[in-house]
Amino acid sequence: MKEKILIIEDDHAIVNLLQRGLVYDGYDVAVAMDGFTGMRSAREEKPDLVILDWMLPKMDGLAVCQDIREIGSIPILMLTAKDTVRDRVQGLDAGADDYMVKPFDLNELLARVRALLRRTRQERVTVLEFNGLQLDTSTRIATRGDRKIMLTAKEYDLLELFMRHPRQVLTREVIFDRVWGYDFGGESNVLDVYIRYLRQKLETEDETRLIQTARGVGYVLREQE
Secondary structure (H helix, E strand, O other): OOOEEEEEOOOHHHHHHHHHHHHHOOOEEEEEOOHHHHHHHHHHHOOOEEEEEOOOOOOOHHHHHHHHHHHOOOOEEEEEOOOOHHHHHHHHHOOOOEEEEOOOOHHHHHHHHHHHHHHHHHHOOOEEEEOOEEEEOOOOEEEEOOEEEOOOHHHHHHHHHHHHOOOOOEEHHHHHHHHHOOOOOOOOOHHHHHHHHHHHHHOOOOOOOOEEEEOOOEEEEOOOO
């Protein structure tokens, strides 16, 4: 079944460009030319992703974004000519998952669409598993063997990141960005502290280590060599 993308944009030239690119990539595409119609279409059609312009007739993109976010976790890619940092923060705070400034490169936009949809597909998996370790994303509880492991909010976020990227070395910068939302800087040891907390909870004396150190780079979830 094809994934459906809703375009909410009042510029016909941009709509035509997006439609051609998205249809060529194999998506079903719906279009709304104003904010109110777009909001209603998002509620009724429940698309897999929304491409949303900021400056729209009848209802601006920020209001549409906030409304869509209230009804669920549909990924939203916001398009706008507004290019200041303040504008981007405002768009993301309204609920957008990504933000692109016009004029944009179509290939980059399509790549971002694929990335957002890929992440959404991954998030639908409720139980992540790796080498005897399970993480239930609905209850936020980990289990290893017969042990139930209770996690703090940050421990859970960190473990989920590792379990969604098994055997992939994650740099300190990537981990800081994905778990804490910003870069603490090279001098901070907060990541090392949380790795130690996780290891203490995940590993008993007779259990193998799962979170390995990639020296000088970061950490990786993989079998002990």
